[in-house]
Amino acid sequence: MTPAQELNTTDPMDSPTPYAEALRQFAARDTVRMIVPGHSGDPGASPELSAFFGEQLLRLDVAPLVSGIDLGLYTPYERSLELAAEAWQASRTWFLTNGSSQANRIAALALGFYGARTQPVVAQRSTHSSFIDGMIIAGLDAVFVQPSIDVDLGIAHGVSPARLSAALDQAPDAKAAYVVSPSYFGATPDVPALAAVAHAHGVPLVVDAAWGAHYGFHPELPPSPVAVGQAGSGTGAGHGADLVIMSTHKLGGSLTQSAMLHLGHGEFARALEPFVDRAFVLEQSTSESALLLASLDLARHQLQTGRARIGESLEAAEQLRAKIRERGRFRIASDAFVDAGAPITAGGARGWETDISAVDASRVSIDVGAGGLLGHAVRSVMLRDHGIQFELSTDACVLAIVGPGSHPDLDRVVDALHSLRADDPEVATAGFVRAPLPEPGERRMLVRDAAFAASVVVPAEHAVGRVSADSLAAYPPGIPNVMPGEVITAETVEFLQHVAAAPTGYVRGAVDPAVETLRVVA
Structure with missing residues (x-):
């Protein structure tokens, strides 16, 4: 037995990261692998991969269905799923290797199996485009409810319990409710209150919490959206x-x-649950990456044991906000989300009516428009000239994320940002004509019917007034600006072309990068 093997004799089932430990032990064994993947875990078989990634990565790249890892009656893989469910206070957890886009498609398929096919889902209109993809696959119908929107900053927030309740009242045959929490900019609604509304109407609540995986692991962050807790504003204990x-x-x-x-x-x-199981089988890869699965196991344990690290990163994010406020040139956009500690909506409502009950402290949203700069140009120039990469930009804002355990050079960021001049035509807003976030067009067809209908590609100006066959979304954040079955408006065309022309612009689902043509129902 080699020294490496002697270090790997712990029973994986006793490890805090069972799947990762079982994988590590298998990789350390002297095994002649005559199996896929083609490199067979042999660094010599793929010298370029080995030189680029390191030899250990190839050894850990193990195919599925191995006894002692994920094959058997009760495996380290299953134990890791149990630990993940405990960590996020869920009753059950599934690991996925194709992102939350896969999760959204699974959710849509599960809702397709759940209830009658003719029953719609009441869904937040600012859902990610992958849920619309799932609607196409599942043949779901939806009644969309608009989130509150900051028109000046081009930011969509969330749906209040009152607005969800009204939408469910208007769709008495709905079979589920679907909302987003948190938003891309960290606006977080009262999920227990939304769940209480959905359950009172006799339907389950599905939450796209793609951006909330760290929730529940530090007292300065909101709780896990799946946890049993208090419903908002006196509505009592709830799920x-x-x-x-x-x-x-x-x-x-x-x-x-x-x-x-x-x-x-x-x-x-x-x-x-049984419908999620069924949908998972349909969407699951038969060649799931052991590397991605192990990273989920390790990340879960890191979050559970990393409260101090998370706290340090949250403090760094607050220091970044403080440094920007102190300079006075730019604003922190999220300061407008919460007024004197009281949640607000775009209309200024308080309490149970609000769509924002908390803001993710790890996100720093900077209104650069207040300092005479264009957000998209700032994001591009900061990466090109200063080696600083922001997560997202709008016309007015850039969004910085300080992830758990991250320690960015704050002075470098603040100094570089303030070095950009409002008289520099490359980044200045002077003479810039803004394209406001468009209202959705009228819905005339089901999403699936429009997506599968006979279609033609026409010049963008000729598409106005016609029904879209595609889902088109400015990316990031990937919220569909037009979806199959909706009428294409002149404002939507202008907005998408505006995004496509921006320095960091990209429109997911577009026929061509400049959005000069659009696919419409014939």
């Missing part, structure tokens, strides 16, 4: 969401493209 989508790789620390799907508690979650 969290019934099904929760999480991009664990975003702010949970796992490798890119790894994600989790969490099942809640109570009768609605139990009713959904």
Whole structure:
């Protein structure tokens, strides 16, 4: 036995990271692998991969269905799923290797199996485009409810319990409710209150919490959206969401493209579970990456044991906000989300009416428009000239994320940002004509019917007034600005072309990069 093997004799089932430990022990064994993947775990078989990634990565790249890892009656893989469910206070968890986009498609398929096919889902209109993809696959109908929107900053927030209740009242045949929490900019609604509304209307609540994987692991962060907790503003004790989508790789620390799907508690979650199982089989890869699965196991343990590290990163994010406020040139956009500690909506409502009950402290949203700069140009120039990469930009804002355990050079960021001049035409807003976030066009067809209908590609100006066959979304954040079945408006065309022409612009689903043509129902 080699020294490396002597270090790997712990029973994986006793390890705090059972799947990762079982994988590590298998990689350390002297095994002649005559199996896929083609490199066979042999660094000599793929010298370029080995030189680029390191030899250990190839050894850990193990195919599925190995006894002692994920094959058997009770495996380290299953134990890791149990530990993840405990960590996020779920009743059950699924590991995913194609991101929360896969989770959204699974959720849509599960809702397609759940209830009658003709029953719609009441869904937040600012959902991610992958849920619309799932609607196409599942043949779901939806009644969309608009979130509150900051028109000046071009930011969509959330849906209040009152607005969700009104939408469910208007759709008495709905079979589920679907909302987003937190938003891309960290606006977080009262999930237990939303769950209480959904359950009072006799439907489960599905939450796209792609950006909330770190929630519940530090007292300065909101709780896990799947946890049993208090419903907002005196509505009493209640469950969290019934099904929760999480991009664990975003702010949970796992490798890119790894994600989790969490099942809640109570009768609605139990009713959904067999349909989620069925949808998972349809969407699951038969060649799941062991590297991504292990990263989920390790990230979960890192979050559970990393409160101090998370706290340091949250403090760094607050220092960044403080430094920007102190300079006085730019504003912190999220300061407008919460007024003197009281949650607000765009209309200024308070209490149970609000769509924002908390703001993710790890995100720093900077209104550079207040300092005469264009957000998209700032994001591009900061990376090109200063080696500083922001997560997202709008016309007015850039968004910085300080992930758990991250310690960015704050002075470098602040100094570089303030070095950009308002008289520099490359980044200045002077003479810039803004394209406001467009209202959705009228819905004339079901999403699936429009997506599968005979279609033609026409010049963009000729598409106005016609029904879209595609889902088109400015990316990031990936919220569809037009979806199949909706009428294309002149404002939507102008907005998408504006995004496509921006320095960091990209429109997901577009026929061509400049959005000069659009696909419409014939």
